[in-house]
Amino acid sequence: MDSILSAYEMENSSIVKEFIELAKIDTFSRQERAIVDVVKMKLENLGCTVTEDDAASKIPDATAGNVFAVLEGELPGSILFCAHLDRVQNGFGIKPQIKDGIMTSDGTTILAADDLSGVAAILDGLRRIRYSGKKHPRIEILFSVCEEIGLRGSYNFDASVVQSKFGFVLDSPGRIGRILRSAMxxxxxxxxxxxxxxxxxxxxxxxxxxxxxxxxxxxxxxxxxxxxxxxxxxxxxxxxxxxxxxxxxxxxxxxxxxxxxxxxxxxxxxxxxxxxxxxxxxxxxxxxxxxxxPAFHTSDESICVRLMQKVFENMGVKASVEDGAGGFDANLLSRWGIELVGLSTGYSLNHTVKENLVVEDLYKSGKMVANAALTYAEL
Ligand SMILES: [Zn+2]
Structure with missing residues (x-):
């Protein structure tokens, strides 16, 4: 495949390294304690105010709550980015490998790109925003737990702490550029x-x-x-x-x-x-x-669709606005009046040992997050 990344960058860009680091933390729904502790530290190091909610006390056998983080901004407005920390079964002992620009496991486990690609993209986006030195709006991050067992984390999340009127849930299969405006x-x-x-x-x-x-x-x-x-x-x-x-x-x-x-x-x-x-x-x-x-449906005229179309245009990525089928955290968060769309980060065949991730899409996903926050100021 044609790539903007060299083979060296493919293996050594910070987002790829961070993805691999997270994938190697053995995790399952309800057993997110270790990965929650790691991402909380990463968010704090990026300058965020970080809290963990009490979802663990409301979900039987859960060991960790949802992580909510805020990076204060100098500009008005607020944007929410969301991804989930848990993964389906068979996600212990993951050994990620890259061949011809595609990351897979060794074939015996899932890869957990669903949804660590979303988590890594948000962390990478925050890093890019910090290092850009540019002014940005308030940025809110929700890393949910227990998504794969019926959205239990976001079900128990008290979104009254969220100031953002709109946001993005990075948790959808497909190539980067796919915008999901609805789910059943x-x-x-x-x-x-x-x-x-x-x-x-x-x-x-x-x-x-x-x-x-x-x-x-x-x-x-x-x-x-x-x-x-x-x-x-x-x-x-x-x-x-x-x-x-x-x-x-x-x-x-x-x-x-x-x-x-x-x-x-x-x-x-x-x-x-x-x-x-x-x-x-x-x-x-x-x-x-x-x-x-419940189902959610976000209008094509909404700020999140328009902003992301603009971001993809700036990045030279072909955007497509689509309707989704299966539910994800956006379904429950939209109950709080937050306008949301789902975004793809380059994975496919998730929940199987053939799960794979287009490395270049992962790389672009980090840029997508940073661009969304920085472009919002221009909109
Ligand atoms: Zn997912």
Whole structure:
């Protein structure tokens, strides 16, 4: 590949070295203590005021909280940069290696570029801003924990400490230049029906939990409910022998939508239908819902999209604004009224042993962070 980096720079630029240093710290969701201590020290050395929140006390077995850091600026305004410190399983003993401009593990572990490329880019961006000597706005950094186990860190983060009205979450697969303006929300649905068993020869003496459950599910629709919403009923348990009227059913689904009103409407219909079928059948029906995170959608006219387009234009990077699918910290942080987009930092095949990172994209990601802070002043 054509590269702006020499082979020497590829191995020795400070961002690459820092990425490798972080990747070698054995980490897993809930076990972020060591990496949290390291990044807190790095942020302090960069002149930030650093705090760790109490998320560890709210997440079972967690060992560290979210890290929130502030680099005060001379210019008005504030920008938030966010990445997560945890990684999926198989992230112990990572041995990063670079060949033809691509970084991989040795093939036995993940690389953890999801999301250490984001963490390293933010640290590198801060360093560049400091050394530029240029005036900049207030810069806020959130390094979250427990992202990979359902965004538990950002769920428990009290974002009232954030002054920024907008920000960037560096946590998306793909080449640099990709701007994610949206991601779907997700909920878990549980349908539990308790009927009354009876001998199969005398069905009128029992109340079939199975008939009631099927009635609910056949009334509410599933799979692609509309162009923004998908519901996947994937589990149905009815542990009853064939000579007995079944008295218990448990069914489960994932619901995902790019539109929070549509997801709410489906959930409402699910619960109302369940109540109605309970009345008709005499079964006890529990229709439980856990909303994991809402969808978010940031306008193309928002400052974060416009600022990043300008940054990429200055850097000669082709920008593309896209809609995402899976949730990430931006979904939960946007609940606090912060306008956010996701940014790619050059990794792909994340969560697998084939995970790889385009080294030049990592290098540019650090510049992207610094440019965003310095360009904001000109906007
Ligand atoms: Zn991630």
């Amino acid at each position: 929300g997700k909920a878990q649905l549980f349908l539990e029906v308790t009927g009354e068993s009876a001998h199969a020869a005398y069905p009128e003496r029992g109340k079939s939990a199975l008939r009631a459950a099927v009635k609910v599910l056949s009334s509410i629709g599933d799979c692609r409910v509309d162009e923004e919403t998908v519901i996947n009923w994937s589990y149905f348990d009815c542990p009853s022998p064939c000579n007995t009227i079944p008295d218990h059913v448990l069914a489960k689904a994932f619901a995902m939508s790019g539109n929070n009103e549509k997801l709410d409407a489906y959930i409402r219909n699910f619960q109302e239908t369940a109540a109605q079928v309970a009345e008709e059948t005499g079964c006890k029906i529990d229709a439980r819902v856990i909303v994991d995170y």
